[in-house]
Amino acid sequence: MASRPRTLYEKIWDAHVVETRDDGTALIYIDRHLVHEVTSPQAFEALKVAGRPVRRPELTLAVPDHNLPTTPRLDAAGKPVPIVDVESAAQLAALEVNAPAFGIRYIPATAKEQGIVHVVGPEQGFSLPGTTIVCGDSHTACHGGLGALAFGIGTSEVEHVLATQTLLLQQSRPMEVRVDGDIGPGISAKDLILHIIGRIGAAGGSGYVIEYRGAVFQRMTVEERLTVCNMSIEAGARAGLIAPDDITFAYLKGRPMAPKGAEWDAAVAYWRTLHTDEGAVFAKSVTINAADVEPSVTWGTSPEDVVAIGGRVPSPEDFADEAKRVAAQKSLDYMGLTPGMAMTDVSIENVFIGSCTNSRIEDLRAAAAILKGRRKADNVRWAIVVPGSGLVKAMAEEEGLDRIFTEAGFEWREPGCSACLGMNPDKVPPGERCASTSNRNFVGRQGPGARTHLVSPAMAAAAAVTGRLADVRALV
Amino acid sequence: MQPLTRVEGRAIPLGLKNVDTDIIIPAKWLKTISREGLGAGAFEVLRAEPGNVFDDPAYKGAPILIAGDNYGCGSSREHAAWAMLDLGIRVVIAPSFSDIHSGNAVKNGILPVVLPQDAVDRLLEVAREGQTITVDLESQTVTTPYQDRFTFEIDPFRKHCLLNGLDEVGLTMARGEAIGSFEASRTAAQPWLMRGTEAA
Structure with a gap:
């Protein structure tokens, strides 16, 4: 098998083939499965209806993130604060019941280990190099940063993994x-x-x-x-x-679910x-x-609509293909921008620092470094920082970052997906703009009518301070 | 899931590129614990526009949707497929699909048909005239009353599942022995891989 030179992807794929079918699809073993409240209830329900157990409960980890409000979770008496939205509460309750009922480890909303699935997985050492990792969430690709083959799946596939610990896949x-x-x-x-x-x-x-x-x-x-x-x-x-390397191994060593002792040494030898x-x-x-590569911002409603901060809003005529011209015009109408406008002239009313893309400690440090001793501009009405997990939050507080944020006029929140997607109470109002460290600038993504500009944490901080999209390099 | 062999009917001429799954079903509709009733929120933002194709009586109940490049990009939410199914859509024709969404579609008995842009443009024209389009999975063809005939490719396993309305989970569970022996060899060679949450 090793006679032909292989890419990293092919090596991980080959190591997980349970069997290959005549039609070219392969049954691929799944090492790690992350579950959250939104894309799992229908999968658990289907298992229940069919009387199917979870094949390997220890290879799945459940944690709520998408629906959770990011306001305090415990009241003054230390009791859990009820979730006002009835549907969200029902969905969260379903996970809380389903996970233990199927023998799956569940991290509750009030635990310090709770956070966004893609922050929790690496942080706990649950996500490891060379493993196949799936989750009913497209940003599962995240864990590839550890050298894992990680990808998002739909709810039918969540059910498939729970029941069989495998997926039927065509090789990419x-x-x-x-x-x-x-x-x-x-x-x-x-x-x-x-x-x-x-x-x-x-x-x-x-x-x-x-x-x-x-x-x-x-x-x-x-x-x-x-x-x-x-x-x-x-x-x-x-x-x-x-590809995993010494930087990866140093990051993982000692994490709660990472291999230990002689198994650690064996794992590292394999990872090399x-x-x-x-x-x-x-x-x-x-x-x-x-x-x-310059500091980048998006101007439109697709993540491909990227321009350097020193650039200008493009004109639909700039694009060669007709479909893109139509899409660009629709984007500009939605975003309320005119061609030729300098990106640094775009004023901002909201700033969101968080999401599975940018809510880890280094992200918060980068934003805090810009905000230290500064305050958000008056036209920025709402600015929030949402740490990716309770552990990130605790670490940031130990470093005093929370004070830098609150002194700069930011709200310091509890971990969750927050304003990355308009499904929990954190939303950007219709027609308003947000400098956001999240991953999608789709129409209505941060709330109906919300206008998203994707940026880095430091750029989000720069936007907060200046009240418009700004080149962070001028503030360093 | 409902088997799919042949779908004949009007087609919704959307044509838009990069239709993401937030467009197909916005996040506020994802709070459900059921697969039913999501048609009410399907394409909500597009349907808010006056004169949109979804609410045009000419395309009411049309089982086919024609879209642009990269249909279903973005979020992995299978709610997008459930919402389309609830609208009565059984076939989507586009120049390309996102990997995750096309998989979700097939698992719910919706056929994603990939055709080159010029074929899609021609079908958009036919659909806008209110003519019927026929999609035949067995012969892998899309035909129109004007004698247009386009053939498409589909993965044989997906075709088999769609034609027979098969439950993939049941099929794989029947391979339990092969999975078991794979697990046994891993447990012997790389036990740390099999510990998961129990390592903590």
């Missing part, structure tokens, strides 16, 4: 995105991935699994790699990954084999010049 094609050289100071992993999506397009990775290669990724911290891989889905790729072989062939290769 390996794609390489290479960035060598150096990225300029003040430019983050988020700016880079936005730039990449702008280059390859929202469907540029469809049918592929992306491996991010080159010196820029090798120098990144694990948290930066998680940010990059997280947004692979916004380029249409089901998964993105970065997880890299693309010399001579392995990618079906598609894209090379990005690191020097071209």
